[in-house]
Amino acid sequence: xxxxxxKKLDGRYEILELIGVGGMxxxxxxxxxxEDRIVAVKILRDEFLSNEEFLRRFKNESKAISLxxxxxIVKIYDVSFSDKVHSIVMEYIDGITLKEYIEQxxxxxxxxxxxxxxxxxxxxxxxxxxxxxxxxxKPQNIMLLQDGTIKVTDFGIARFTRSETRTITDKAIGxxxxxxxxxAYGKPVDGRSDIYSVGIMMYEMLTGRLPxxxxxxxxxxxxxxxxTATKPxxxxxxxxxxxxxxxxxAMEKDIDRRFNSAAEMLRYLEEFKKNTSIVFDNLxxxxxIKEPKTTEMNTRPTKKxxxxxxxxxxxxxxxxxEKSPAMSIISGVATGFIIxxxxxxxxxxxxxxxxxxxxxxKAPNFDHMTVSEARNKYPRLNFYIEExxxxxxxxxxxxxxxxxAADKEIRANTTINIKVSLGTQMVxxxxxxxxxxxxxxxxxxxxxKVTEVRTFSNTVAENHVIKTVPARLQEAPLGSTxxxxxxxxxxxxxxxxxxxxGLTVDEARENLRANGLDIGTITPVKSSRPEG
Numbered sequence: 176x177x178x179x180x181x182k183k184l185d186g187r188y189e190i191l192e193l194i195g196v197g198g199m200x201x202x203x204x205x206x207x208x209x210e211d212r213i214v215a216v217k218i219l220r221d222e223f224l225s226n227e228e229f230l231r232r233f234k235n236e237s238k239a240i241s242l243x244x245x246x247x248i249v250k251i252y253d254v255s256f257s258d259k260v261h262s263i264v265m266e267y268i269d270g271i272t273l274k275e276y277i278e279q280x281x282x283x284x285x286x287x288x289x290x291x292x293x294x295x296x297x298x299x300x301x302x303x304x305x306x307x308x309x310x311x312x313k314p315q316n317i318m319l320l321q322d323g324t325i326k327v328t329d330f331g332i333a334r335f336t337r338s339e340t341r342t343i344t345d346k347a348i349g350x351x352x353x354x355x356x357x358x359a360y361g362k363p364v365d366g367r368s369d370i371y372s373v374g375i376m377m378y379e380m381l382t383g384r385l386p387x388x389x390x391x392x393x394x395x396x397x398x399x400x401x402x403t404a405t406k407p408x409x410x411x412x413x414x415x416x417x418x419x420x421x422x423x424x425a426m427e428k429d430i431d432r433r434f435n436s437a438a439e440m441l442r443y444l445e446e447f448k449k450n451t452s453i454v455f456d457n458l459x460x461x462x463x464i465k466e467p468k469t470t471e472m473n474t475r476p477t478k479k480x481x482x483x484x485x486x487x488x489x490x491x492x493x494x495x496x497e498k499s500p501a502m503s504i505i506s507g508v509a510t511g512f513i514i515x516x517x518x519x520x521x522x523x524x525x526x527x528x529x530x531x532x533x534x535x536x537k538a539p540n541f542d543h544m545t546v547s548e549a550r551n552k553y554p555r556l557n558f559y560i561e562e563x564x565x566x567x568x569x570x571x572x573x574x575x576x577x578x579x580a581a582d583k584e585i586r587a588n589t590t591i592n593i594k595v596s597l598g599t600q601m602v603x604x605x606x607x608x609x610x611x612x613x614x615x616x617x618x619x620x621x622x623x624k625v626t627e628v629r630t631f632s633n634t635v636a637e638n639h640v641i642k643t644v645p646a647r648l649q650e651a652p653l654g655s656t657x658x659x660x661x662x663x664x665x666x667x668x669x670x671x672x673x674x675x676x677g678l679t680v681d682e683a684r685e686n687l688r689a690n691g692l693d694i695g696t697i698t699p700v701k702s703s704r705p706e707g
Contacts, residue, residue, distance in 0.1 A: 179203060179218065184262060185255055188216055199223050199233065204267065207252070214252060215268065219261040233261055242305055247298035249318070249328045268326055273376070274314035282383035282411060285418055291317075292377055293444055294325035299373070300437035302327075303366040310364060312372035313353040314379065351392045351399070352385050356428050359396040367433045370440060374425025374433075381422065382410040400428070406560065409547055409572070416563070416597075417447045420458040538591070540581035541574040546595060549574065557590040563597055567652065571598035600653040607640045608647060612661045615640045623657040631666035638662065677704070 179190045180203070188205040194215070195202035205216045219233050234256070244250075253264035273291065277283065283291075295317060302309060309316075309330060318326040355371035357364055378386050386404035389395050407422055408414045421443050427433045434440040447453055539556075541549050550558060569575045576594035579585050602622045607615040612627075619625045635641050641660040645651050670691055675683040684694050 177201075183208070184216065184260065185253075188214065188253075188262075188264060190216065205264075207264070210252075213267045215265045217263045217265065224259075224261065230261070233263070242307065243302055245298055245301040247294045247325050247327055248301065249326050266326075268318045268320065268328075270318050270320040270326075272315050273317035273319050273325070276319050277314055277380060277383070283380040285381060285414055288377055288380040289418065289444060289448060290323065291319070291325055291380070292373060293441065295327060295373055295376070296437045296441045296444070298325070298327040299366070299369050300441065302330075303369070303437055308364055308366055309369050309372075310358070311350065311353075312369050312376070313350045314376055315350070317376075351395045352387065354396070354399060355430070356400045357430055359399050365430075366436060367430050370425050370433050370437060371427075371430075373437075373440070374422055377422045378404065378407055378426065381407050381414050381418070384410065386426070403557065403559065405550075406546070415447070415451050417451070417453040417455055420455050421447065424458050535584050536587055538577070538579045538581055538583045538585045538589075541577050541591070541593060542581070543569065543573050543575075545572045546574065546593070547572075549591075549593075555587050557588065559590050559592050560595055561592050562594045564594070565598060565600035565653065566594075566596035567599050567654065569596035569598070571596060601650040602653050603650050604643055604645055604647055604657060606647040607643060607659075609635060610640050612638045612640060612659070615659060619643075619657055619659065622653055623651065623655060626656060626658050628658055628660045629663050630660055631664065632662040633665050633667070635662040637664035 177193050180192060181190065183189045184205070187208050189208060191204045191206060193201060194204045200217045200219050203216045203218065205214050206212075207214050219230070223230070223233075249268065250266035251263060252266070253262075255262045255264075295312070299309065299312070307330070309327070311329060312327075316327065316329040318328055320326065351359075353372045353375045355364065355368040358368055375386060387395050387398035387402065389398065404423075404426065407419050408416070421440065424443075425433060425440060434443070443455070443458070446455075539549075539553060544552075546558060546560065549556075566575045573596045574593045575596050578592040579589070604623075605618055607618065616625055616627070630641065632641050639662050641662050643660070644658040651657060672692065673686050673690055675686060678686065680694070680697065687693055
């Protein structure tokens with residue numbers, strides 16, 4: 176039995192049960208006797224009490240959270256550091272991790288993704304405004320309450336931007352699948368590094384898969400630095416274009432091309448929520464590959480995905496604790512050094528063989544090919560989508576432009592800049608029945624080519640619209656031809672009505688018919704004339 180269960184820490188916190196085991200600490204459910212509430216108590220494991228690095232991380236987390244007060248960040252109630260027990264008393268969270276929720280749902284709908292992401296960004300904005308960079312944003316560190324509220328947790332490797340102290344351990348990287356390229360390089364980080372990690376989480380929520388996976392942490396880290404992710408809409412076409420743009424902007428390799436702040440990213444998400452069909456003109460839709468220093472890296476990461484693990488069962492009451500192995504910090508630091516070493520070796524190989532041969536090929540013709548088809552058929556080429564727009568004659572997802580052009584000599588690992596069609600844009604034909612022809616023609620010419628058909632009508636006034644072909648409220652391709660039928664008035668010539676005074680009904684009817692007319696309504700009246 177765990178030695179803490181049943182005991183009371185600081186004469187106040189009665190330990191009830193173990194609810195989480197992490198790399199450096201265990202988390203317990205406890206009862207606060209003074210406040211009469213359930214809390215979570217994180218206790219540093221005994222084997223790390225004399226380890227300065229783990230002590231630093233543990234104290235760093237308490238310091239970071241104590242400076243923050245936000246509804247989307249786990250609350251800290253109390254901190255205790257003694258010779259035998261180091262503990263942090265926190266808000267008890269009755270929920271599961273976002274990672275568990277993703278594994279249960281497989282793919283989240285985009286509305287849920289936006290709902291969760293907005294809360295995460297609000298928490299990060301609050302932290303960044305106070306000089307705290309999380310540096311380990313991942314769904315394992317995001318708790319999801321039953322009402323949909325998000326809580327950001329585990330500030331164990333958070334960095335204070337005002338701190339002037341830099342050590343090797345300050346460069347420790349977070350989970351390799353979510354770290355930014357600058358973290359993988361061991362370069363300085365700022366709030367935009369957290370934004371990159373948010374972009375990776377959005378990608379995972381929207382597609383049900385991580386953008387970069389391989390058999391080793393080093394290979395994944397190299398992908399974070401070098402490889403462009405498959406666009407989310409190629410995996411899940413139901414993702415709105417504007418939301419994909421926001422996701423990929425957050426995931427830019429170049430830190431200066433990302434959103435400048437969590438607040439800026441939030442503004443774009445709020446704009447998207449107002450109009451989910453929006454396409455942002457000022458957001459890049461993809462991020463180009465940073466080419467390796469050699470023609471082909473032998474360490475090129477494999478695309479093979481590891482076997483999918485079954486989703487863990489839902490456990491109520493999980494606390495704010497990272498579920499990583501005990502050696503995660505050490506392996507993270509080692510990964511950073513290994514990546515640097517690999518890049519150094521590659522650079523030396525180039526210097527050692529500056530006149531090495533470079534394999535060249537003729538650029539294929541990608542016209543009318545989908546991006547997926549192009550990538551599958553030519554796996555050694557890299558593709559950068561410059562633009563997506565409606566383009567007549569090309570189905571959605573088909574390539575309509577490329578640079579370098581087809582048949583041009585290129586290196587075997589060249590990046591091909593492509594433009595991709597969103598398909599043919601369809602426009603609804605307005606209801607113009609009975610409208611003045613000048614007004615109707617001007618309205619239609621905004622989206623269509625127009626031809627006029629003049630015809631007689633006994634029901635529509637002259638110079639007004641009878642109908643359109645295609646019919647009103649139907650959709651037609653933008654720029655296609657619409658026929659407009661315009662009334663020339665009635666086709667019947669005027670006829671002089673004969674004088675029928677004094678005639679009988681039968682005589683009047685015969686006279687009218689002789690003139691192409693007929694009797695309408697007969698109304699009897701009193702008169703001095705004979706009946707009939």
